[in-house]
Amino acid sequence: HFYPNEGTYNALVVLCEVEK
Secondary structure (H helix, E strand, O other), rough: OOOOHHHHHHHHHHHHHHHH
């Protein structure tokens, strides 16, 4: 895994959760 920064990572997680 790679973490550009906390904000970007959290945003991606939220988007993935919404897509479910």
